[in-house]
Amino acid sequence: MAELSMNDHKRPFKDYQARHFKWSCSEDGRVATITLNRPEKKNPLTFDSYAELRDLFNNLKYASDVRTVVIRGEGGNFCSGGDVFEIIEPLTKMSMPELLEFTRMTGDLVKTMRRAPQPVIAAIDGFCAGAGAMVALAADFRLGTPETKTAYLFTRVGLAGADMGACGLLPRMIGQGRATELLMTGRVMSADEGRDWGFFSALHPSADLFAEADKLARNLADGPWFAHTMTKTMLNQEWAMGIEEMVESEAQAQAICMMTGDFRRAFEAFAAKQKPKFEGN
Template sequence: MAELSMHDHQQALRHYQPRHFDWQCSEDGRIATITLNRPERKNPLTFDSYAELRDLFRRLPYASDVRVVILQGAGGNFCSGGDVFEIIEPLTKMTMPQLLEFTRMTGDLIKAMRRAPQPVICAIDGVCAGAGAMLALAADFRLATAEAKTAFLFTRVGLAGADMGACGLLPRMIGTARATDLLMTGRSMSAKEGLDWGFFKELFPPEELHARAEALARSLADGPWFAHGITKTMLNQEWAMGIEEMIESEAQAQAICMATQDFRRAFEAFAAKRRPQFEGN
C-alpha cells in the first residue's frame, strides 16, 4: 500500500471557477484576488454569494498554492452589504428557524475568514457598509482610500448592532466607546477616523489602492508564510486566554516554527548576507 502524503489532502485553487464573484491568481498562484463584481449596485451580497464565499474560505486551509488573499470591490465601491431586494426583503417573510439559519451562515463566513491561515487584505474604496464592513473587520489588513465610508448599518434597518461578531471584533480593534458609537448610531466612519483609530493600516489614492494591496500581499506571500499562519492562529486563540495560557501557547507555537526548514533557511541567508527564500516547511 502506497504511503499517504499529507500533500495528497491539499488542492490547487488558482484555477477555481467562481459563480458569484471574480477570482484571479498571480502567475505563481500565491496571491488570490476576490472581486465583488456587481458595481451597478455597489457590490451587495446575496444568499448565494455569502454561501460561496463561506465555502471558498473553508477550502483555503487546504490550498497548496494560495498564500495571501486580497478582497476588493469593483467600480469604486467595496460592498454595500446585503442586497436590499435579494436578502433584506426575503428575510421579512422568513420563519425564525430560517432566519437563524441565515444569520449562522453569515457568521460562518466571518469564522472561515478568521480560520483561514492565509492573511486576508481588504482594499476598500467608497461604500463599505453592513456586511461589507464586517468583511473588512474580519480581514487581517485593511487598506483604503480617503473616499472610503465604513458603516455598520444594522440599526438603520431596526436590527441590533450585534451581527456577524461585530460586538466582539470591533471593540477589540478601535475601543468600546468608539464601537458603541458606530454600532448604535449606524453612522459612517470616515477614512481619517478609520486611520486614526487603527481600523485602516494606510490610505492611498484610488488609482494606487490595488497596486498597494498587491505589494503588501507579495511581501507576505514571499515571507515566512507558514509562520504567518501560526501568528494568525495565535491572535485568534489568545483572546480568551489568561497570561499563563498565552505564554505557554506561544512557547509551543514558536517551537513549532523553530523546527521548520524556513527557520534554518533564514539563519543561513542572514549568515551569508542574502535574502532568505521561504518554502513553508
C-alpha cells in the first residue's frame, strides 16, 4: 500500500489554461504571472474575468508549484475597473438579488486573493482605477511607476466608496483621513502620494517595472515559502485581535515555523557560512 502524503491532494498549476486573461509561469512553476490583456480599453474586468480570477485564486491553495503570483496589465496600463458596457450598463437593468450576487462576487475576488497562501505582487503601470484599484489593494505588494495614476472612482458613477472592502482596506493602508478623501472625491492619487503614504512598496521606471516585479517574486519564491504563508495568514487574522490574542497567535505561528526543515536548514547554512536553500517545508 502506497504511503499517503498531505501533498497528494495538490496539483501543478504551471499549465493552467486561462480563458479571460493571460497566465504564464516560470520554468520551475514557482512564479506565476496573470496579465490582464484588453489593452484597447485599459484592461477592464468583465463578469467572466471576475469569476475566473476569483476561482483561480481560490484554487491556488491546492497548487504544488506556484509560490508567488504577479498580476499586471498589458499596454502600459494596469486595469480601468469594470467594463462600462459589459458590466456597468447591464447592472443598471438588474434586480436587487442579481445586483447583490454581483457585488458579492467582486468582493469574493478580494477575499480569495487575501486567503491565497502565495504572496501576490501587483505591478501597476499607467491607469489603475475602480475595481482595478481594489485588485491592487488586495495584493500583498504594490510596485508602481512615476506615471501610475490610482483612483477609486465609485462615487463618479453615483455609488458609495464602500466597494469590495475599500472602506476597511484602504484606511489601514494609507490612513483614515486620506482614504476618506480618495473614496469620497474619486480623485486620482499620484504615484508620489501612493509611495509616500505606503500604498506602493516602490516606484520604478516603466521600462523596469515588470522585471522588478519578477525579481521580487523570485526572491519570495526561493525564500522560506512556508514562513511567508504563515506571515500572510497572521497579517490577515490579527486585524480583529487584541494584544493578548496577537502575541499568543504569533507564539504559536513561530513555534510551528521552528518545526520546519527550513528553520533547521537556515541554521546549518549559517553555521557553515553558506546561503540557505529553502524548500518550503
